Amino acid sequence: MGTSKANTALLHTGFDAKPGTLEARLVRRGYELLSAYAPQAGIPIAAIGALLVAWDDEQLAAFPRIVAGARANGYDTIRELDVDELYRREPQLGPGARGALEVPDEGIVCPFTTPLAYATEAVLNGCELHRDTRVTGVERRGDGGFDVQTTGETFATRYLVNAAGLRSDELNRLVGHDDFTVTPRRGELIVFDKLSRPLLRHIVLAVPTGTTKGVLVSPTVFGNLILGPTAEDIERKDDTSSTAAGLAYLRREGERILPELLRHEVTAVYVGLRAATEHTDYQITIHAPEGYACVGGIRSTGLTASLGIAEHVRTELEAAGLELRPKPEPVSVSMPNIGELSPRPYEQGGRVVCFCERVTLAEIEAVLRSPIPPVDLDGLRRRTRVLMGRCQGFYCGAHVARLLQERPR
Amino acid sequence: MSRVVIIGGGPAGLACAIELRRQGVSEVVVLDREQQAGGIPRHCGHQGFGLRDLRRALSGPAYARRYVELADEAGVVVRPEAMVTGWSGEALEVTSPEGREALTASAIVLATGCRERPRAARLVPGSRPEGVFTTGLLQQLAQQELPIGRRALIVGAEHVSFSALLTLVHAGVDVVGMVTPYRRHQSLPFAGTAAALRYRTPLSTRTEVAAIHGRGRVEEVDLLELDTGRARQVACDTVVFTGDWIPDHELAVQGGIELDPGTRGPRIDAAHRTAHPGVFAAGNVVQGAEPADVAALAGKHTAAAVALWLRKGDWPARVHVSCLAPLTWISPNAVADDSPPVRRRMLLRAAAFLDRPRIEIRQDGRTLWSGTLRKVVPGRSASLPWEWTRAVDPKGGPIEVSAH
Known part of the structure; x- marks a missing residue:
């Protein structure tokens, strides 16, 4: 899941993107594609609306500029x-x-x-x-294409797509290009107890400054409220x-x-690293003759933009000569629902293992048998929500550890 | 038909259920969301359970089994794997392997217990490696012989922290130390000495965990000495956060039951009535945390008022009791009539060590009681007399408890 797992989990319209950038275009396109794909793939999603709040005159004075920017991005509903x-709201x-606003x-x-869901669909369709x-080296082949050396086997390929996130600059250099450097920008977030959820209806955004979009408070698809993120450039790409x-x-x-939010218990703290670069836009470059697509420098908007980015890269690679034939009978995915926006399995009854997040034994067993099964507790957490609740395993931690230990391999 | 539904099959819930059957209530149902009823003692391997209620010393699991047996013998319907997932204040929505049902009752007893605040709730910074537990989780891992770690640090120095120490030692885990922000530990006088001598576990007072580090697994913990500001590092692969209990009050909140801001459990009077007619609360959901046998006695005590409610349907008005800092809570925290609380005492807690504090209880400027306690230890309940509740003006303002 890469750094996306620690995303602020917003579905961006791109209203505040810099007009004319690739990011602005791909976020907008990604929004359309993901909004259509998510419901059929079982991805929890909801356009609950955002309020961008001004707390002083200076912020209020920024509104006309923000509205004009949104219009320039083709977003008129602001x-x-x-x-x-x-x-009142x-x-x-x-x-x-x-x-x-x-x-x-x-x-x-x-x-x-x-x-x-993307990974599962890819695997089910033959990926x-x-x-x-881990990629350890890239060598160009005499007949075109690359030998990609890894900690496992070496892969020979005609086309290579660099979607290495925080390490996209390092892979880019291994391929022989050096046009950007990723400086991880740390974002810390606090997840508050589900009892805080009724405090808020919308996403509450701050007026952006030069370096950050500011601290927001937002409902999550799991029924919590999150507060964050911070924005701090750091050295290490693994320092979460x-x-x-x-x-x-x-x-x-917060x-x-x-104010009421702070009276609630904290359920979790998490940290995401944005793949920020010295450039203001995504670093997506298609090196057509080489058959190399660099898809780097994708910041937090990338979760929304993902399908737009994929479509863009595919189109560009086709233009570069990649021949693709649509699969006659592609397999579609339907992921187990782990959100609170539509019915959860426990609502039909079952053995509830994780009480805080109401995860049933059947859900855990199904995930352990899924096409991309979890290999550790973190993987199981993110597929089912076990251990992600207010007790953090006080009640079910041992039960869950045992289920993972005894899983079929 | 009188059906009483008790939510939570730990010592408080089961003791309440058994007593209700003895008092002739026809249908008593205990809903427990765990695979087996019995509550937290099921995972506590050490001895000493049952002294106050059963007049014998049992291990935690034996104590839990005994209560389940007594409930069966008394004709209580104990339903494990039955979780109350919704409550509008009227019917309970019960989720179980059989499906989903709406359960109504003439009286409901909340006995959902309490849990320890985990690392995240305490906002301890750092990375998020595996190997960070609460005592509750640790004891279950140990009991099921699942891997724990090699070198552990214990955060906290109250009763349960020493219980965690025993569990770790018996599981063969090296305990590198215990840390507490207080000037001394909060358990019985000999506990610190015993830990130091028998288990060579140093206790670092006035020390807190500043950060946890490690990739995949805990590798190191940053400690901060509060008086000197000095930082030091401890290498370990396991951190156990102990104590700092919070009632499992989510269901109460969902049902619209008023909480006490101090205990964060339902506000109850001496008979364990909540603000909502027909709804009672007993055991550690009321206040975290008392020993299992005290919770059981509270459950038994609650049964009398439940039976009275079923017979008469009265729900008396009440006056709130609240505490001023450094006192954190008093329990019961409402006065409704002149009946005595469980064990004929009120429980008082403070956030700091208080030596010979003078306690004053006042209503509308009038002193209801004042007196000096020997000491108050954070995380442990001091006993207060209850007889002053008879002097409370039922139409008067809220009652305040202060320490000087």
Whole structure:
């Protein structure tokens, strides 16, 4: 799932993207494609709408610029709300809001099921997925194409797509290009107890500054509220540590935006690393003669844009000579629903193993037999929601560990 | 027809159910979401359960089994794997392998217990490796002989923390230390010495966990010495967060039952009535956490008021009791009539060690009781007399408890 698993899990309209960029175009296209794909693939998704709230005059003064940007991106549905209307919509919001922009089509989406659905569909349709396999070197073949050396076998290929996320710059260099560097930008998020969910109806966004979109509060598809993210450029691409300073900052922001939120228990803290580069746009380059597509520098909008990006890369590679024939009978996927937006399996009855997240034994067993089964507790968590709730395994942790240990291999 | 539904089949729920049957209630149903009823003691291998209620010393699992047997003998319907997944304040929505049903009752007793705050709820920064447990999880892993780790750090130094120490030692895990932000541990006087001498486990007071590090598995913990500001690192692969209990109150909230801001459990009077007529709460859902036998006695005590409700249908008005810092809670936390609470005492907790605190209980400027306690230890209940509740003006304002 890469860094997407720790995404803020927003479905972006792209209203605030920089007009004219590839990102603006692909987020918009990705939004359309994912909105259509998600319901049929069983990906929890909902366009619950966002309110971008101004807390002072300077932020209020930014509204015309934001509206103009949205229009330039082809998004006309954005509109201004006055303060009364804002507090009618979100009565729990902290005092001092000056006004808001409503973005009715912004939404939330499951950051686990989305990449997993893609992977599952790929595997079911004949793709070989090699997990725990790191690329160690790339050599160009005399007849065109590449030998891709890995910690496993070496793969000979005519075409190579670099979708290596945080490491896309390193792979890009292995292929012989050096046009961007990924500097991971850390984003810490706090997940609040489900009892906090009734506090908020919309996603509450901040007015963006130069470096960050600011701290947001949003419902999740699992029925929690999240607060975050921070934005901090760091050195290491594997440093998904939260920090005392980051969590304190988020709590201060939360206290200001939604004071009641801080009275609720914290269920989890997680950290995502955005694949930021020195450029403002995605780093998607198709090297047609080589048969190499670099799909790097995809930041947090990538979850929304993913299908748009895929379509773009496919089209470009076809133009570069890649011959694709549609499969006569493609297998479609229907992922188990782990969201609260549609009925969950326990609602039909069953042996509930994880009480906090209401995960049944049948769901866990099905996932352990799925095309891409989990290999550890984290994998099982993200496929079923076990252990992700308020007790963090106090009740069912041992039961779940035993089910994983005794799984069929 | 009088059906009483008890949610939670731990010591409090089962003891309440048994007593209700003894008092002639025709249908008593205990719903337990676990595979087996019996509650938390099922996982506690050490001895010492049952002293106050059964007048004998049993291991946790034997104690839990005994209560399930007594419930069966008393004609209680105990339903494991039955989870209440919804409650509008009226019918209970029950999810079980048989499907889903709506269950109505003349009285409902919440006995859902409590849990320890896990690492995330305590906002301990760092990475998120495996090997971070609560005592509850640790004891289940040990009991099922699942892998735990090699070197463990215990966070907290209250009763349950020493219980975690025993579990780790018996499982062959090297315990590198215990840390507590307080100046001393909160358990019985000999516990610290015993830990140091017998298990060579150093206790670091005025110390807290600043961060947890490790990829895949815990590798190192950053400790912060609160008085000096000095940081140090401990190498370990396991961290056990102990104590810091919170009532499992989610169902109560869903049912619209008023909580006490101090205990975060349902606000109850001495008879364990909540604010909602026909709904009672007993055991550690009321306040986290008392020992199992105290929870069982509370369950038994609650049965009397349940039976009275079934006969008469009265639900008295009540006056709230709240605590001022550094006191954190008092239980019961409402006064409705002049009946005594369970074990004829009220329980008082504080967030700090208090030596010979003078406690004052006042209503509308009038002192109802004042007196000096020997000491109050955080995480442990001090006993207060209850007789002052007879002097409460039932039409008066809220009652405040303060320490000086």
